[in-house]
Amino acid sequence: MIACLSIPGFELKAALRARPSLALRPAALSPEPVGEPLLGPVTAAAEALGVQPRMRLGEALATCPQLVLVEPDPAGAELAWEEIVRSLEDAGFAVEPAGLGIAFFETRGVERLYGGLEAALRRALAAAGTQWDARIGAAGRRFAALAAASVAKPGQLLVVRDEEVGRFLAPLPLTLLPLERQRYEELESLGVRRLGQLAGLPGGAVAERLGPDGRRAWGLARGGAAARVRGRRPPAELVESLEFPEAIGNELTLRRALGALVETALARPERRDRFVRKVALAARLVSTGSGGGGSWRRSLTLREPSADADRIRIALAPRLAELPAPVLELRIELVELTEPAGRQLELLAAGAEDRTRLSEGLRQVRASTGSGSVCNVVEVAPWSRIPETRALFVPRDD
Amino acid sequence: MVADSRDARTVRTAGRLNEPRPARVESNFDGTPWQVNHQPVAVLREEWRVLDRWWTEEPVVRRYFEVVLETGENTVVFHDGAGGRWFTQRGA
Numbered sequence: 001m002i003a004c005l006s007i008p009g010f011e012l013k014a015a016l017r018a019r020p021s022l023a024l025r026p027a028a029l030s031p032e033p034v035g036e037p038l039l040g041p042v043t044a045a046a047e048a049l050g051v052q053p054r055m056r057l058g059e060a061l062a063t064c065p066q067l068v069l070v071e072p073d074p075a076g077a078e079l080a081w082e083e084i085v086r087s088l089e090d091a092g093f094a095v096e097p098a099g100l101g102i103a104f105f106e107t108r109g110v111e112r113l114y115g116g117l118e119a120a121l122r123r124a125l126a127a128a129g130t131q132w133d134a135r136i137g138a139a140g141r142r143f144a145a146l147a148a149a150s151v152a153k154p155g156q157l158l159v160v161r162d163e164e165v166g167r168f169l170a171p172l173p174l175t176l177l178p179l180e181r182q183r184y185e186e187l188e189s190l191g192v193r194r195l196g197q198l199a200g201l202p203g204g205a206v207a208e209r210l211g212p213d214g215r216r217a218w219g220l221a222r223g224g225a226a227a228r229v230r231g232r233r234p235p236a237e238l239v240e241s242l243e244f245p246e247a248i249g250n251e252l253t254l255r256r257a258l259g260a261l262v263e264t265a266l267a268r269p270e271r272r273d274r275f276v277r278k279v280a281l282a283a284r285l286v287s288t289g290s291g292g293g294g295s296w297r298r299s300l301t302l303r304e305p306s307a308d309a310d311r312i313r314i315a316l317a318p319r320l321a322e323l324p325a326p327v328l329e330l331r332i333e334l335v336e337l338t339e340p341a342g343r344q345l346e347l348l349a350a351g352a353e354d355r356t357r358l359s360e361g362l363r364q365v366r367a368s369t370g371s372g373s374v375c376n377v378v379e380v381a382p383w384s385r386i387p388e389t390r391a392l393f394v395p396r397d398d
Numbered sequence: 399m400v401a402d403s404r405d406a407r408t409v410r411t412a413g414r415l416n417e418p419r420p421a422r423v424e425s426n427f428d429g430t431p432w433q434v435n436h437q438p439v440a441v442l443r444e445e446w447r448v449l450d451r452w453w454t455e456e457p458v459v460r461r462y463f464e465v466v467l468e469t470g471e472n473t474v475v476f477h478d479g480a481g482g483r484w485f486t487q488r489g490a
Binding site: 378386387 | 413418
C-alpha cells in the first residue's frame with residue numbers, strides 16, 4: 001500500500017506556532033511579497049466567515065475585516081517539516097516528501113514490524129505528532145492515497161482498497177487534480193464537476209479537448225498509474241549560522257557575512273572532504289511591527305558539486321538581493337553532500353605547510369583557552385563612520 | 399541519550415570589533431577633556447563629530463577627541479550626545 005500523510009495548511013500552522021492564540025481566530029497566511037496578492041492557507045475560523053485560501057487580499061479583507069494576516073516563516077516551516085520527515089524515517093518509513101505538508105511512503109516493508117497495515121499507519125501518525133492535525137490516506141495508487149488523505153479528518157486513517165478506488169474517487173471534486181484554473185472552469189462549463197464524471201468520459205475525447213494535461217487528469221481520475229514511492233536520501237545537513245548584533249540590511253555587509261559563513265561551513269570536520277551538491281541560504285528577518293519577524297529561505301543545487309568557497313559564495317550571493325527585510329541571523333545549510341570520492345591531489349600543495357602549522361597553532365590556543373576563543377575578523381562595513389559597525393568577529397572552531 | 403548523528407548545527411554569535419568602553423573623563427567648560435581615567439591630558443591632537451543614523455530611533459551623536467595623556471598613551475575618547483556619557487574607543 002502507498003500511504004500519504006497530509007497536513008493541510010502546513011505553512012500557516014508552522015507560522016502560528018509563535019502566535020498560538022491566533023489559531024482560533026480568523027487568520028490567514030499573508031501573500032508573498034512578489035506576484036499576485038493571493039492569501040495562503042486560512043484558519044477554520046476564517047473559513048467559517050467566508051475567507052478561502054488563494055482569495056485576493058482585498059476581497060478577503062472586505063469579506064472579513066477582522067482577518068489577521070500572519071507573516072510566513074518559510075525557514076521555520078522547512079525545519080518543522082524536516083523534523084516530521086525525520087521522525088517518520090526514524091519509525092522505519094522510507095519517505096518521499098512532495099512539498100511542505102505532504103509525504104508519501106510505502107507501508108509494505110514495515111507492516112510486519114508493527115503488526116499490520118493499520119498499526120503501521122497509526123505509528124506514522126504518532127510520529128508526525130498530534131499538534132499538526134495530520135491525517136493519512138492509503139491506497140494501491142499514489143493519487144488515490146493523496147485523495148484519501150485530503151478527505152480524511154484530522155488524526156484519521158483512511159484506507160481505500162483496490163476494488164473500492166473507483167467508487168471512492170467518483171464523488172470527489174475536480175480540484176484534487178493538478179489542473180490550471182481555466183481547465184476547471186472549462187470542465188465545469190461542460191457539466192463535469194466530479195472525478196467520476198471525468199473518469200466516465202472517453203480518454204481520447206478528453207485528450208482532444210483538453211490536451212496532455214487533461215489526459216493526465218483523466219488518468220488520475222481513474223486512479224492514476226502505478227508508481228513506486230522512492231524514499232529520499234536523508235540530507236547530510238551541515239548548518240552554520242551567524243547572529244548579528246543588530247539588523248543588517250546592507251547587501252555588501254551581507255555578502256561579506258555570507259563569505260565568512262561559507263568558509264566556516266566548508267571547514268567543518270563533519271564535511272570529511274565531501275563536495276557540496278545542494279546548499280540553502282536562510283535568514284531570520286527583523287520584525288516589521290505587525291508581529292513576528294518571519295524568515296526567508298532559498299535553496300540552490302550547484303551545477304557541479306564543489307568545495308570551493310568562492311564558487312559557492314558567487315552562486316549564493318545574488319540571492320541576497322531577494323531578501324525582503326533586514327536580517328538578524330544569516331544561515332547557510334549544506335543540504336546535500338556527495339559521497340567521499342577520490343580527488344586529484346597536488347604533489348606539492350602551495351602553502352600547505354604554513355596552513356598546517358597555523359591551524360595546529362590555533363588548535364593549541366583553543367585547547368588552552370576554550371571554544372570560541374579563536375575568531376575570524378570579518379570586515380562588514382569598512383566605510384561606516386561608526387567604528388564598531390565596521391567589522392565583526394566570528395568564532396571559529398575548525 | 400545518544401545524540402542525533404545527522405544533526406550538525408552550529409550557531410555562532412558575531413560580536414562587534416572595537417566596541418566603545420565606558421571611560422571616566424573630566425571635561426573643561428567647552429567640553430574638551432582634561433583628564434581621562436584619572437590621567438591628565440597632555441595634548442589634544444584632534445577633534446571631530448559623528449552624526450549618523452539620525453533617521454532611526456537610535457541616532458548616533460558623538461564628539462570625538464584624540465588625546466595624548468601625560469603617561470604618553472595615545473587614546474580616543476568620545477562624548478555620547480544621546481546618553482551624555484563618555485567612552486574610549488579603538489579603531490576610531
